[in-house]
Amino acid sequence: MPNISVLNMDGKSVEEIELNKEIFDIEINEHAVYLVVKNILANKRQGTHSAKTRAEVRGGGRKPWRQKGTGRARQGSIRSPQWRGGGVVFAKKPRDYSYTTPKKVRRLALKSVLTSKAQENEIIVLDDFKLEEAKTKNFKKVLDNVNANRKALVVIADNDENIKRASRNMENVKTTMAQNINVYDILKYNSFVVTKDALKVIEEVFN
Secondary structure, X not given: OOOEEEEOOOOOEEEEEOOOHHHHOOOOOHHHHHHHHHHHHHHHOOOOOOOOOOOOOOOXXXXXXXXXXXXXXXXXXOOOOOOOOOOOOOOOOOOOOOOXXXXXXXXXXXXXXXXXXXXXXXXXXXXXXXXXXXXXXXXXXXXXXXXXXXXXXXXEOXXXXXXXXXXXXXXXXXXXXXXXXXXXXXXXOOEEEEEHHHHHHHHHHHO
């Protein structure tokens, strides 16, 4: 894998480093990526949907008309599913959609999407990312300097309140710590902006 330039906050190259081949240069496994993204989206579901069955709908205790002799179809309750205002046949109830995928599959998927980002030249490495003030315009200026002004995932090594607060108002930007990156976020955002320190954490945690 060719070396990648490390940029400062002004967008100028200060050095070159080689990305870890065990993470950024593997054979991409699309099925593993699919499984993990599906899992992440399922875990995000609230599962608070609820509808009433015919037993839970108010009213309908009396038989609307006698069984025979009216010429109409037999009916037992005006709250049967075929009636307007009746219950739902297979009513949805609150449930937990979350489940887990094997750790090996999650690791493989993460390495696959990082490899994809590297191949598409969408990884931007910063030598450091520090803001003296938590101002959005200062944060945006850094992203513009490094040509990451589209949807960007900014990965930092430590919990930096100035950076997190400065990026909070930016619609297409998300800031996260290196140990918390996931497949869905990496795919969702075009640019993967990572500091050198965060890159070391990724190599330590996910190698």
